[in-house]
Amino acid sequence: MKLYYDTGTCSLSPHIVALEAGIALDIERVDISRKPHVTGSGHDFTKVNPNGYVPVLELDDGSLLTEGSAIVQYLADLKPEAKLAPAAGTRERYLLQSWLNFVASELHKMYSPWLFHPEYGAQAQEVARGKIAERLAYVENHLEGSGSYLLGETFTAADAYLFTIVGWSAFAKVDLSAFPRLRAYMDRISARPKVREAMRAEGMKLAA
Ligand SMILES: N[C@@H](CCC(=O)N[C@@H](CS)C(=O)NCC(=O)O)C(=O)O
Incomplete structure (x- = not known):
């Protein structure tokens, strides 16, 4: 899994959740102060997220999840034992x-x-x-x-x-x-x- 982030921005939140859950994560920086946004590996970030913002989580099957609130819940649910989110439905x-x-x-x-x-x-x-x-x-x-x-x-x-x-x-x-x-x-x-x-x-x- 890979997290597209920029230093200290709202993407720090899923980064923390992944580490607290013990989830191995690749991270790739996107300098959002630079336009157009380019990923650390030199790709056009709008191909990853047409909205142009971090965080984006790329899952192991290549699919993408956007919106920080959804990403943190996805990560937390991968490791329920870490108790970063109460069980769904409660x-x-x-x-x-x-x-x-x-x-x-x-x-x-x-x-x-x-x-x-x-x-x-x-x-x-x-x-x-x-x-x-x-x-x-x-x-x-x-x-x-x-x-x-x-x-x-x-x-x-x-x-x-x-x-x-x-x-x-x-x-x-x-x-x-x-x-x-x-x-x-x-x-x-x-x-x-x-x-x-x-x-x-x-x-x-x-x-x-
Ligand atoms: N609705 C998005 C907003 C994310 C957001 O505001 N990201 C900012 C960093 S904190 C960003 O990447 N801004 C760059 C831009 O909008 O060009 C979410 O909740 O994940």
């Missing part, structure tokens, strides 16, 4: 999907494009930061009752995704000082050996 699985969708639509797409494209201007960025702060307050409140992770004491695919997106905060100038539980959650996840391994493999800077 109420807990719907809670996982609820969080994945929350992160995708309420956070991921609020940080990006607004905070990564200066051409939107300072006013749009401040509106986005305000909306993100509201959503992070909701997460902060949830973490008060949930335990160490979003679904309780077990790290799941939803945590890999939330960690990845909230990890953009310093770059995007999103202030986390009002969210002590969220900051402790980020520290807890960034200390996980497989999370560090994924970040190192992508060439990211690790906290001491």
Whole structure:
């Protein structure tokens, strides 16, 4: 299996899930800052994903799976014993999907494009930061009752995704000082050996 990724982007989430699950994964970088997008091996990335974005998972039979929320569930279901996703059909699985969708639509797409494209201007960025702060307050409140992770004491695919997106905060100038539980959650996840391994493999800077 191969994951098309770019360093520190949302594709870090499936990368973490694969390593946490013990799944051997080839990775190929796509420099999404360069247009047209070209894969590390020199191929036109739009042939892989016509939408031009990572992550994309290429399965061993050559078929392709896109959309991070689907990819992490696919990977998690390959190794149920790793408990990265509750069993399909259970109420807990719907809670996982609820969080994945929350992160995708309420956070991921609020940080990006607004905070990564200066051409939107300072006013749009401040509106986005305000909306993100509201959503992070909701997460902060949830973490008060949930335990160490979003679904309780077990790290799941939803945590890999939330960690990845909230990890953009310093770059995007999103202030986390009002969210002590969220900051402790980020520290807890960034200390996980497989999370560090994924970040190192992508060439990211690790906290001491
Ligand atoms: N809907 C997609 C969005 C993925 C996405 O936004 N990927 C960004 C990196 S975080 C990207 O590759 N952007 C490059 C582009 O759109 O050209 C998903 O949830 O997987």
